[in-house]
Amino acid sequence: MSLHRGGVADRVHYSTPLTLLLLVASITFPATAQPVLLDYAPHGEVNPFTGVVAWSTDRMPSSISMEWAFVGLSDVLPSCDAPTNLDWSSVEAALSEHAARGHQTILRPVTIGPGYGAGSYAPAGMPTRALVYDGQSFQNPRWEQSVVKSCILSFISAFALRYRTDARVAYVQMGLFGLWGEHHLDDAAAYDGRNFPSADDQAEYINTFIDGFGTGPNDISCGISWDSGQVHGPFASHPELLGRRFHIFDDSLLIRKHSSADNWRQNALPAQLRASQAAYGMGGEFYWTRCNSNGRWATIAPYDCGNDESLSDQASRLFLNYALGSPAVTSGNVQAVDVLRGSKSMGWELSATEVEIIGDANVRVSFRNTGAAPLPYQLHACLSTTRDLVEGELECLELPLLTPAAYHTLTWTLPSALPAGRDTTLFLSLEALSRLPPTFSRPLLSNAGISAQYRDLPISVMTTPPAPTPTPSPTSSSTTTVAPTTTTTGAPTPAPTTTTTSPLTTAAPTPAPTAAPTSTPPPATTTGA
Numbered sequence: 001m002s003l004h005r006g007g008v009a010d011r012v013h014y015s016t017p018l019t020l021l022l023l024v025a026s027i028t029f030p031a032t033a034q035p036v037l038l039d040y041a042p043h044g045e046v047n048p049f050t051g052v053v054a055w056s057t058d059r060m061p062s063s064i065s066m067e068w069a070f071v072g073l074s075d076v077l078p079s080c081d082a083p084t085n086l087d088w089s090s091v092e093a094a095l096s097e098h099a100a101r102g103h104q105t106i107l108r109p110v111t112i113g114p115g116y117g118a119g120s121y122a123p124a125g126m127p128t129r130a131l132v133y134d135g136q137s138f139q140n141p142r143w144e145q146s147v148v149k150s151c152i153l154s155f156i157s158a159f160a161l162r163y164r165t166d167a168r169v170a171y172v173q174m175g176l177f178g179l180w181g182e183h184h185l186d187d188a189a190a191y192d193g194r195n196f197p198s199a200d201d202q203a204e205y206i207n208t209f210i211d212g213f214g215t216g217p218n219d220i221s222c223g224i225s226w227d228s229g230q231v232h233g234p235f236a237s238h239p240e241l242l243g244r245r246f247h248i249f250d251d252s253l254l255i256r257k258h259s260s261a262d263n264w265r266q267n268a269l270p271a272q273l274r275a276s277q278a279a280y281g282m283g284g285e286f287y288w289t290r291c292n293s294n295g296r297w298a299t300i301a302p303y304d305c306g307n308d309e310s311l312s313d314q315a316s317r318l319f320l321n322y323a324l325g326s327p328a329v330t331s332g333n334v335q336a337v338d339v340l341r342g343s344k345s346m347g348w349e350l351s352a353t354e355v356e357i358i359g360d361a362n363v364r365v366s367f368r369n370t371g372a373a374p375l376p377y378q379l380h381a382c383l384s385t386t387r388d389l390v391e392g393e394l395e396c397l398e399l400p401l402l403t404p405a406a407y408h409t410l411t412w413t414l415p416s417a418l419p420a421g422r423d424t425t426l427f428l429s430l431e432a433l434s435r436l437p438p439t440f441s442r443p444l445l446s447n448a449g450i451s452a453q454y455r456d457l458p459i460s461v462m463t464t465p466p467a468p469t470p471t472p473s474p475t476s477s478s479t480t481t482v483a484p485t486t487t488t489t490g491a492p493t494p495a496p497t498t499t500t501t502s503p504l505t506t507a508a509p510t511p512a513p514t515a516a517p518t519s520t521p522p523p524a525t526t527t528g529a
Helices: 089-100 146-163 199-213 239-243 268-280 288-292 311-318 336-344
Strands: 002-004 051-055 066-072 104-110 128-133 136-141 169-173 221-225 247-253 282-286 322-324 350-358 362-369 379-384 388-390 395-399 407-413 424-432 459-461 478-481 498-501
Touching: 051 336, 066 089, 089 104, 104 146, 146 169, 146 199, 199 221, 199 239, 239 268, 247 268, 268 282, 282 288, 362 379, 362 424, 395 407
Parallel strands: 051 066, 051 322, 066 104, 104 169, 169 221, 221 247, 247 282, 282 322
Antiparallel strands: 002 388, 128 136, 350 362, 362 407, 379 395, 379 424, 424 459, 478 498
16 A cells, blocks of 8 residues: 655545644754644634534535435335335435535434425335324334334344445434434323333344444444433433443534423433433534524524523533534525534544654654544544655554543654654654545644645654664554543543554554543653554
C-alpha cells in the first residue's frame, strides 16, 4: 500500500477509508523540551456523526453531515411468507442520494408512521389489528403472535447483515415498535404484549439489533428511544441490557421542563437508562409544536424554543451528538448559517493541546475532546517522517472514545533517532477506519493553523542531544493506557483500559469509553512503546 500526501489531487491514496492530517504549529525543540501548548480554533465545519439532521434534501449541504430516512418494513419485506425475498431499492436510493451530497444517513425501520407515506408498513402475511391514532386507523402487528416475532427477527438480521459495514450509514435507530418506531403508543392502545411487544420480546429484538450491527468501537451504533426506559420498556426486567453498547434518542428535545425533577425523564428507570449509556452519546429530534415545525430552535436566541434550556446547554447536559431538524430545514424556515450554528453546538470536537519531544526519538501529543458529546467511533492518530509512505512506515495509535473534557496522551517512538543539529519534519495524522467513506474530505481537528489545501501543518523539530544515544529499534506495536478520570454526573464510571495495536492494524479490542472529568486536569500521560 502506498500513501502519498503531495498535491491536492493525489494527496491521499489509501486502502483504509480515510487519512486526515493533524494541524500542528511548526516548532523547534531541544533534546528534552517542555510541552508546547497548541492553540484551539474551531474549524468551522460539521464533524461527522454530529449536528442537525435533515430529511432528504439538497438544501444547505455544508451545514449538516447527515440525512435521515424511514425504512418502511413492507417496502423492504413485502411478505412474511417469503422472508428472504427482500427489496432494498428504497434504502439504496436514499443512501446513494445522501452520499452524493457528502452526507451519511441515519436509518430507522418502522411498522407504523402516521403522516409518512402509506402510514402502515406491516408486510403481507403479518397478522395485524387496527390501531386508531389521531382519528386515523393503522395496521399494528399482533405482537403476541409467533409469526410476527419470527418475521421481525428475520428482517433485523438481514438488515444488519446488509448494512453492518456500509460507511454510508452513520447510525441505525432501533424502531419498529410503536408510533414512528419511537417505543410509545401515546393513548392509542395499551402496552399489553398484544399491541406492543412484551418485555422479553423487546429484549430479544434489541439484542438481535446490537449483535447484528456489532459491538466494536467501529461498528454502527444502534439507538433506541428514551421512551423505552419507561415501565413498558424492557430494562426493568432485563437490566443486563444496560451493559450493552447502544445510544438513546429523544423525540422531544427542547420541550418545556425537559430537565425538571417532575419530568418523566428524571424518573428512576429512564434516568438509569440514560446514565448507563451516556458514554455512547445521544441523539434525538426537536419537539414538534412551535419548535421543529417552525425552526425556532435555530432562529430565535437563546435557541430554546421559548422554554427553559438553550440548545447548547441541553446538548452539553445530555451528551447530544445529533438532532433531527426537519421539517424546519427542508421547508426553508431556517437559514444555512443558523443550521450550522446549531450543528456546531452538538457533538464531539477533538483538538490537540500540546506536543513534546522526549530524547531524540519520542514524540508525545495530547488530545482533548472539546465538544458536547463523546466520540461515537474510534479514531487512530498516526505519525510519520514523510508524506510519501509505504506500508509499515505509518505508526498508528488508538484514541479511546473520549467523553467531553477528557484528555488522552499518546507517545510514539520513531523508527530511528532524529538527526542532531538540524530540522526534521514530522507529519501527524488522524485516521478513521470503516465508519467514514473514502470520499470524506471535511476537517476533523479543531486547532489553529489548519491548511485549507492539505488539511495539515508539519511539525518542524530539532534535537541537540547532550550525549550520543543509541538509535531505538523500530516499534512493531504500540500500547495506550487510558488513565482513570472522574465522571460527569449521570455518566458511568468505566474502568481504566489498556489496548495494544500494531501499526496500520484495523481490527482492535473494544476500548471502554473514557469518562469526562468534572474539572480540567493536566493531561494524563499515556505511552506507546
